[in-house]
Every structure is written in C-alpha cells, then in structure tokens.
Amino acid sequence: MIEIENLCKSFTLHNQNAAVIPVMAGANLAVGRGECVGLIGASGAGKSTLMRMVWGNYLAASGTIRVGSLDVVTASPRQIIALRRETLGYVSQFLRVVPRVPTLDVVAEPLLNLGVPAGTARARAAELLARLNIPQRLWDLSPTTFSGGEQQRVNIARGFAHPFPALLLDEPTASLDAANREVVLTLILEAKARGAAILGIFHDEGARDRVCDRLIDVRAFTPKAAA
Amino acid sequence: MTDLSHTFAAAADKPLLQVKNLTKRYGARIGCADISFDVYPGEVVGIVGESGSGKSTLLSCLAGHLRPDQGEVIFETAQGARDTVLMGEAERRRLARTDWAYVHQNPRDGLRMGVSAGGNVGERLMAIGARHYGGIRDKAIDWLGRVEIDAGRVDDRPSAFSGGMQQRLQIARNLVTAPRLVFMDEPTGGLDVSVQARLLDLLRGLVREMGLSAIIVTHDLAVVRLLADRLMVMKGGHVVEAGLTDQVLDDPQHEYTQLLVSSVLQV
Numbered sequence: 324m325i326e327i328e329n330l331c332k333s334f335t336l337h338n339q340n341a342a343v344i345p346v347m348a349g350a351n352l353a354v355g356r357g358e359c360v361g362l363i364g365a366s367g368a369g370k371s372t373l374m375r376m377v378w379g380n381y382l383a384a385s386g387t388i389r390v391g392s393l394d395v396v397t398a399s400p401r402q403i404i405a406l407r408r409e410t411l412g413y414v415s416q417f418l419r420v421v422p423r424v425p426t427l428d429v430v431a432e433p434l435l436n437l438g439v440p441a442g443t444a445r446a447r448a449a450e451l452l453a454r455l456n457i458p459q460r461l462w463d464l465s466p467t468t469f470s471g472g473e474q475q476r477v478n479i480a481r482g483f484a485h486p487f488p489a490l491l492l493d494e495p496t497a498s499l500d501a502a503n504r505e506v507v508l509t510l511i512l513e514a515k516a517r518g519a520a521i522l523g524i525f526h527d528e529g530a531r532d533r534v535c536d537r538l539i540d541v542r543a544f545t546p547k548a549a550a
Numbered sequence: 551m552t553d554l555s556h557t558f559a560a561a562a563d564k565p566l567l568q569v570k571n572l573t574k575r576y577g578a579r580i581g582c583a584d585i586s587f588d589v590y591p592g593e594v595v596g597i598v599g600e601s602g603s604g605k606s607t608l609l610s611c612l613a614g615h616l617r618p619d620q621g622e623v624i625f626e627t628a629q630g631a632r633d634t635v636l637m638g639e640a641e642r643r644r645l646a647r648t649d650w651a652y653v654h655q656n657p658r659d660g661l662r663m664g665v666s667a668g669g670n671v672g673e674r675l676m677a678i679g680a681r682h683y684g685g686i687r688d689k690a691i692d693w694l695g696r697v698e699i700d701a702g703r704v705d706d707r708p709s710a711f712s713g714g715m716q717q718r719l720q721i722a723r724n725l726v727t728a729p730r731l732v733f734m735d736e737p738t739g740g741l742d743v744s745v746q747a748r749l750l751d752l753l754r755g756l757v758r759e760m761g762l763s764a765i766i767v768t769h770d771l772a773v774v775r776l777l778a779d780r781l782m783v784m785k786g787g788h789v790v791e792a793g794l795t796d797q798v799l800d801d802p803q804h805e806y807t808q809l810l811v812s813s814v815l816q817v
Contacts (some may be wrong), residue, residue, distance in 0.1 A: 336808065400779070403591075419775070421747060
C-alpha cells in the first residue's frame with residue numbers, strides 16, 4: 324500500500340548562507356495492507372521527515388513514494404488533496420484546527436469532507452470520542468482549550484473517523500494514561516485487522532511491540548558524510 | 551442543495567477558472583506578470599506576499615476591476631468556458647452579481663452604508679430577479695443568522711455596526727446569491743481574532759456545503775494554513791512559489807518564502 328524507493332531529501336537554507344543539508348538518501352521501505360511498520364532511530368535521524376514526505380508536506384528531492392496508485396513525489400497538489408481525503412490519514416502530534424469549532428465537528432470533519440451525511444458523521448465522531456474517554460460535556464466546546472492529552476485523543480479520533488486504507492501515526496500514545504493508551508492500541512489493531520497499512524513512530528516500546536510487525540531503523544537512510 | 555452538490559462533483563475535474571499569462575503594468579512598473587493557474591470547484595487558493603507584491607492587482611484583474619495588459623481569465627460559465635477579459639462590460643457585471651462575489655478588505659467598499667443590513671443582502675437577490683419582498687426578507691434574515699448577526703439588527707444600517715459585523719454583513723451580502731467563485735481581499739484583516747475564527751469556520755462550511763471556490767489574498771499565514779488548499783507566494787509581481795499549502799509553509803523552496811515563513815512570530 325505504501326512503497327518507498329530510493330528516496331532522497333535535502334534542505335537548502337537560502338537565508339543561512341545557502342547551506343544545503345542532506346537529510347536522507349536511498350530510503351527504501353514498503354508497508355503492505357494490514358501491516359504496521361514502526362520507524363526507529365535517534366531524534367533527528369529523519370523519522371518525522373520521512374513521514375512528512377509520505378504525507379506530502381515535505382518535497383522529496385528524488386525517488387518515489389507510492390501510496391495506493393499515486394506517486395506522492397510527482398503528484399499535483401490536487402491529487403494529494405484527494406489522497407488525503409480518501410486514502411491517507413495522518414495523526415500528528417499536534418492538533419491544528421479552526422478555533423471555536425466544536426470538538427464533535429472537528430472529529431466529524433474528515434467524514435463531512437467525503438460527503439457523509441452530517442448525522443452519520445457526528446454519530447461516528449461521538450462513538451470515537453466516547454471510546455477515547457473525552458467527557459460528553461466537552462463535545463460542544465472547541466478542543467483548543469483542552470489539555471495536551473485530550474487534544475491528542477481528539478486528534479486520534481479525527482484520524483480514525485474515516486477508515487483510511489493507509490495511516491501515518493506520529494507518536495499516537497505519547498502523552499496518554501494507561502487506559503487511553505490501551506484504547507488507542509486497540510484502535511490501531513482494529514485498523515490493521517480491516518486491512519489498513521500503517522507507518523508509525525512509537526517511542527513507547529511496549530506499544531511498538533504490541534502493534535508493529537516490523538521495525539525500520541531510519542539511520543540506514545542517513546546520508547553518509549562525504550569523505 | 552443535494553442536486554447542486556451532484557453537479558459540483560460531476561464538474562470537479564474541470565477547472566472553474568483558468569488564468570493564463572496574466573500581466574498588468576502600471577507604466578514601466580510591473581503590477582503582476584505572467585501569472586498562470588487554475589482554480590477547481592470547491593477549491594480555496596491562497597495568495598500571500600508582502601505589500602506591494604502585486605497580490606491585490608492580480609485579484610482586481612481576475613475580478614474584472616482592472617483591465618490586464620495581456621493574458622486570459624477563462625471562467626466556466628453555465629454556457630461554457632468564456633474569457634472574461636474579452637467580455638462586454640454588461641456581461642461581466644452580470645457575472646459579478648451572479649456567479650462571482652468580491653469581498654473587499656474594507657467592508658465600506660462592499661456595502662451600501664445608507665441602506666439597512668437586510669437591504670444590503672436583499673439587494674443582491676433583487677439584482678438576480680427576486681421580487682417577492684417577504685421571501686427576500688426571510689432569506690436576508692437567514693443569512694444574517696449564518697454570519698451571526700442578530701435578526702433584530704436587520705433594519706439597522708451598517709454604519710451602526712462594528713467593523714467585524716460590517717465584514718460579516720459584507721460576506722452575507724456576497725454569498726446570498728450562491729456564487730460559484732468568491733474573490734476575497736484580506737477578508738479577516740483588521741478583525742479581532744475571535745471574529746476571524748468565526749469567519750474562517752463560516753467560510754470552510756460554505757466551501758464544503760455549497761462547493762464554493764475562493765481566491766483569498768492575505769498576508770496572514772495562519773489564515774491560509776487553515777483555509778487554503780493551495781498557496782501562491784508573490785514577490786515583485788511574480789509568483790515565486792506555488793503548491794499545496796502545508797508543503798509551501800512547511801518546506802518552502804524559494805528564498806523569499808523561507809524568509810516569509812521564518813519571520814512569523816509564534817504565539
């Protein structure tokens with residue numbers, strides 16, 4: 324479902340002496356349907372960079388990233404927008420939403436964007452919020468004022484509202500208590516069971532062991548310093 | 551509404567607006583040069599850049615307020631694709647009050663200040679042939695509600711409104727006729743942040759529910775991140791970078807965009 328071949332990336336900082344920083348070279352990996360692959364490697368090794376290239380907000384220098392039938396590296400913005408609406412979900416570490424929008428609508432939004440009727444979308448959102456232990460009295464409030472852990476759970480609910488065939492998870496259990504962590508791990512296992520291809524970053528080793536089928540150390544993709 | 555959204559879905563793979571090599575000069579100076587892009591139904595395109603970069607000139611050329619020196623602005627009308635630059639004035643004006651809408655930076659430029667709030671909204675309906683007074687008033691009140699203006703203010707003049715209310719009234723006036731393309735020049739500029747958020751939410755809902763397309767000129771990067779699907783960055787009259795909004799903001803390629811993005815103060 325997700326196939327990455329010979330992916331390279333560098334950053335050019337035009338305003339800092341035009342420094343060119345190579346960050347990735349020759350990355351290869353594949354995630355099949357129903358499979359969860361965890362990215363490991365020290366901070367700064369390029370885990371998030373790789374995830375962002377798959378999501379399409381970082382441009383790759385060369386190589387291919389196929390998600391379903393689309394090559395994200397060469398896709399047009401419109402194709403990436405369609406991919407994100409229908410095929411590829413992303414649970415980032417941070418919740419970025421329009422202020423003042425009720426939590427229930429924030430979670431229902433991915434479904435509303437797909438044309439799901441509002442009632443059905445909100446029912447699905449309510450079900451996920453309840454599972455993730457967000458108290459019902461908060462559903463009509465904007466999540467911008469919630470605690471870190473609550474915001475993360477809202478983000479997870481949003482990411483799982485539509486059954487995406489491919490999912491990117493950036494530390495989905497990072498700031499959760501044991502009970503909520505368990506709910507999230509169950510959601511991930513359910514997504515795998517329905518055939519979703521998942522690429523994730525998990526610093527939580529217990530979680531990693533529970534959900535990941537394979538681990539890939541991104542240090543293998545770090546460019547070797549020129550001799 | 552359902553019927554409409556079907557039409558939009560069917561037309562979604564055909565651009566609503568095609569801009570080709572648009573150039574506008576002010577004497578020897580460049581207003582905007584060689585601008586080409588497409589806007590698809592249901593898509594929001596953001597244009598950012600410092601003041602003087604040509605973004606407002608571009609928007610005025612697109613909306614027919616300024617005549618470009620060269621280039622085409624092709625709009626998919628109900629009767630097929632038409633180059634609006636070559637249209638007669640009467641036809642372009644008809645377009646401006648039906649399929650198009652223009653939200654000015656200063657609401658005073660887009661409202662009739664001596665006419666009641668309800669009249670401001672109703673006027674656009676009458677311009678496209680609505681004649682039933684009760685129906686017009688009901689629709690005006692419905693739209694005032696959507697932009698969160700109390701129905702009790704329907705007979706007040708906009709001059710009695712706050713700046714934020716005037717801007718919301720301008721948006722209601724523009725959207726009441728269900729346009730297909732909205733041009734917005736700094737729609738949230740000068741509004742306090744809580745009103746900004748309210749407007750953003752309103753606009754996102756309209757894009758989703760009415761299949762509205764929009765071209766938004768702003769210098770607020772936070773606004774475009776939440777609202778725009780695609781982004782164009784202008785400098786010195788040229789588009790220096792364009793792409794998916796979060797790609798341009800998170801991994802800017804051009805020197806100027808990098809400077810722009812790194813200059814934003816974090817709250």
